[in-house]
Amino acid sequence: MIASSFWLPPDISTHGSTIDLIIEYVHWFMVVLFIAWGSYFLYCLVRFRAGANPKATYRDAKAKPSKAAEVVVIIIEAILLVGFSIPVWAYYRSDPPGNDKNPLVVRVVAQQFAWNIHYPGPDGKFGATKPELVDEALNPVGLVDGSEDPAAADDYVSVNIFHMPKDRDVLVRLSSKDVIHSFAVPLLRVKQDAIPGMEIPIWFKAEKTNEETQEIMRRPFDLPESAEGEEAETFVKENRLRITMDEYAGIPAGMTLSMDHLKTLVDAGVTSVDMAPGFPVNIQCAQLCGLGHYRMKGQMKIYETADFEAWYADAGKEEVFDEDDFDDEEEDEEDE
Numbered sequence: 042m043i044a045s046s047f048w049l050p051p052d053i054s055t056h057g058s059t060i061d062l063i064i065e066y067v068h069w070f071m072v073v074l075f076i077a078w079g080s081y082f083l084y085c086l087v088r089f090r091a092g093a094n095p096k097a098t099y100r101d102a103k104a105k106p107s108k109a110a111e112v113v114v115i116i117i118e119a120i121l122l123v124g125f126s127i128p129v130w131a132y133y134r135s136d137p138p139g140n141d142k143n144p145l146v147v148r149v150v151a152q153q154f155a156w157n158i159h160y161p162g163p164d165g166k167f168g169a170t171k172p173e174l175v176d177e178a179l180n181p182v183g184l185v186d187g188s189e190d191p192a193a194a195d196d197y198v199s200v201n202i203f204h205m206p207k208d209r210d211v212l213v214r215l216s217s218k219d220v221i222h223s224f225a226v227p228l229l230r231v232k233q234d235a236i237p238g239m240e241i242p243i244w245f246k247a248e249k250t251n252e253e254t255q256e257i258m259r260r261p262f263d264l265p266e267s268a269e270g271e272e273a274e275t276f277v278k279e280n281r282l283r284i285t286m287d288e289y290a291g292i293p294a295g296m297t298l299s300m301d302h303l304k305t306l307v308d309a310g311v312t313s314v315d316m317a318p319g320f321p322v323n324i325q326c327a328q329l330c331g332l333g334h335y336r337m338k339g340q341m342k343i344y345e346t347a348d349f350e351a352w353y354a355d356a357g358k359e360e361v362f363d364e365d366d367f368d369d370e371e372e373d374e375e376d377e
């Protein structure tokens with residue numbers, strides 16, 4: 042399919058291909074409309090120019106072709122809507138994964154300007170939350186203490202990092218603490234507004250882990266000829282969010298290129314390295330929600346089932362914050 046390989050990001054979800062297909066159909070239809078209406082516009086410019094028509098006429102257009110064109114457009118649009126959009130929407134929005142599918146249920150609480158991801162822990166029960174307990178630094182969702190509500194004892198709250206397994210349904214209960222945000226994960230073809238005062242369910246399933254997604258996104262980068270000077274510095278700066286996908290000159294795969302690494306590579310005569318985004322699956326806020334909207338982004342960590350279970354079993358014992366996983370500060374300083 043042209044769309045998925047040419048202008049859309051990779052699709053790693055089970056449902057995304059149907060969305061991509063309708064995006065492609067709509068674009069082709071718009072190409073046809075553009076050519077047709079553009080040609081008609083040019084024809085009118087010539088046919089009804091002032092030189093040939095010194096006096097305007099006020100009679101209705103009686104031509105049959107214009108009526109026929111309108112009818113054809115209405116029919117095609119009706120097919121797109123009734124034949125494609127509504128079924129896709131109905132299928133994916135009316136049928137949340139039930140208990141038989143054992144979905145991973147997660148609360149996502151959006152706020153200016155972060156994503157709080159609340160896991161129920163191994164007991165599968167969300168602990169109670171109270172607004173008065175919210176502490177932006179230590180308890181962003183206002184979770185009660187384990188002694189007050191046993192269900193809260195093993196809960197885990199992650200900020201900006203959404204851990205999930207592949208090949209398992211994920212059911213997100215989406216809400217917002219303050220204004221309207223939009224939970225968007227382009228690679229999973231997910232986008233849903235988060236509305237304060239409402240809890241909106243949204244569900245999806247990933248077919249690829251982060252590593253597999255990086256394999257899809259890997260591409261070669263030509264290294265600068267010298268490891269010193271402006272060109273080298275620019276290269277390192279521009280690629281600081283990417284990692285190497287193979288071992289080069291003794292530098293193991295999965296590394297961010299530093300100036301030192303670059304020197305090692307250039308000295309060893311390496312001219313090109315394969316790289317991919319270090320965090321390939323982004324969560325973005327797709328609703329302009331305030332001054333810090335641009336930095337309201339998170340990352341998905343999609344694991345193999347066993348790796349996820351291993352992470353999840355210990356998650357509740359960790360600190361609330363997981364900042365080492367997500368080094369976004371350098372970028373913030375630059376932007377501000």
Ligand SMILES: [Cu+2]
Pocket residue numbers: 151152153154221222223326327328329330334337
């Ligand atoms: Cu936002």
